[in-house]
Amino acid sequence: MTVPPPVTDRPTAPVPADPAERLAPGGTSLRPRYRRALTAGAVAVVSLALYHCAMVFLAIAPPSTVKNHAYRQVDWWIYPWFEQGWKMFAPEPVATNRAVEVRVYGADGASRWENLTAMDDARIRGDVMTSRQHANVVRRAWDGLSGLDLRKGPRNAHERIKFRYTRNVMTGRMEQLGYHDFDRLQVRVRMQKVPPFDDMNAVQPVRTVVLPWWKVRT
């Protein structure tokens, strides 16, 4: 029968005593009571760590029988502290340029379309640490509407908040551009696919999605 060797250190060059080590375990032998407490604590910590890793794994994993079974449990554990979502540019990389354009309707009638995306992109140029204000706000506000019924409007409380948020974003931007006293606002998005790699110079058609006029509370 092999007896496990006790933990010993390989011979090393002498390490100068580091005062910062004052918090390291000093090597005092623990009495059985404390040793049991340490073991129990270590088991608890390891269990918690493993449980957390399992929850993170399930949160990342695609729908499965296990996940369907533990759906609520996973959500409860993960949100909002440990949110996961690592599908950056995958499975399909973004291959469409979207331009969000807005116009307002006031006393002078309808304004011209303002291309908010082009303005944001202009601010991004030459800046590797882009502001959330230019990189995310308008883009994510539009993304937030995906899956929603853009013609009929919100169907539940979550969607109502998303619509209100998007309207606030667009209203705020138009006010920054000097438009005031308008009571309606319209959003359209012009989408153009990146030309395929084997025909780089092909001109892709522009598809436009026009949303209905939204009322703006002023």
Added chain:
Amino acid sequence: MTVRALAGAGRGELESLAGRLTDFFRLLTLRPLALYSAAAIRIGVGGLFALYLIRELPYADLLWGPHSPWTPQLADEWLQLYGWPDWVEFLYSPLITTDVRLFYALYGAAVVIALLYMVGWHTRVTGALHTLCVMAFFTRSWQLTDGGDMAIMLITFYAAFTASGRRWSLDARRARRRAETHGPADYRLLPGTGEQAEELRRRAVTFVHNAALGVMAAQMMMIYCAAALVKVMGPKWQDGTALYYILHISWLQPFPALSEWLAGPGHLVPLAVMAYVTVFSQLFFPLAVFNRTVKYCWLVVMCGTHLGIIVTMGVFQFSVIMLIGDLVFLPDSFWRRAAYYTRVLFAARGERPAPPPSGSGPPLPVPAPADGAAGEKLASY
């Protein structure tokens, strides 16, 4: 007879395995791993968040403040939909305020806390406060967030449980000075506790530190592996044209001329190679870190791709926080060796700095003979 012999032989193996496992866990209570990396992660996490907030200062009010399109009222209604208990809501809602002055006061406090955490001033306290700050910004305007914010939140949370103040911090400097003037003091966090309780506390802290590093490492592996597995499913990653398309996306072009040149004619082969390197380096990352040689090669590749993403696509926060997270895989021996090579590089002519101690860390503490039990073995830990 043969079965009994097999069982007898196997018992030895099993007992040896169990013994090695016990020793491993005992080691984890005695030796904090990767203290330099933990400190580097603390500096990175605090510094990155302070930089982030300072950079966003011109737009702070519009992003998280009372004048955000995600109005305090919307944020509040959104929180209500989750139906969390009051104290949880309180934790997530400090920034939900209509008072501009209060908002900027909190904003300034968050910057100060991040900087104090970075320099390691009362690290445990500032670490916990910093984590709450990051959370408050994350939940105040969740629709601004992207992968970078999520990763910042995760790494910050795990880092708060590590003993990140032991190296490269004001705490460590203060301890060193105190030791120089007063000699090695009997340092007790809770005055009046017995030696046994103090030792128990130290070992518990060490174990939690090691566990937090382990969870952080597992998180990094899962991020990389998940990102790669989803990419593998996409036809454009399979045929190696994914980067061509990404480089043509307007909001990912800090330098359009560079993007155009990279995605230009004649560069499809290098772009395909880059795409495959990206996918495979991420996919096999969880395996690569278990081998010392392969690990360093892998980390160099990951570093390269992250830096490339910053320059070509302007994805700053995400790349930097992943670089910081990768540090968790660097042991203390790496930092000692790096410091040694730096000293050699800058040493005066003819001078030769002492080589770093070999081995994976400082020697384990030698057990002091406990009262009455002289000559007790380390196995009694």
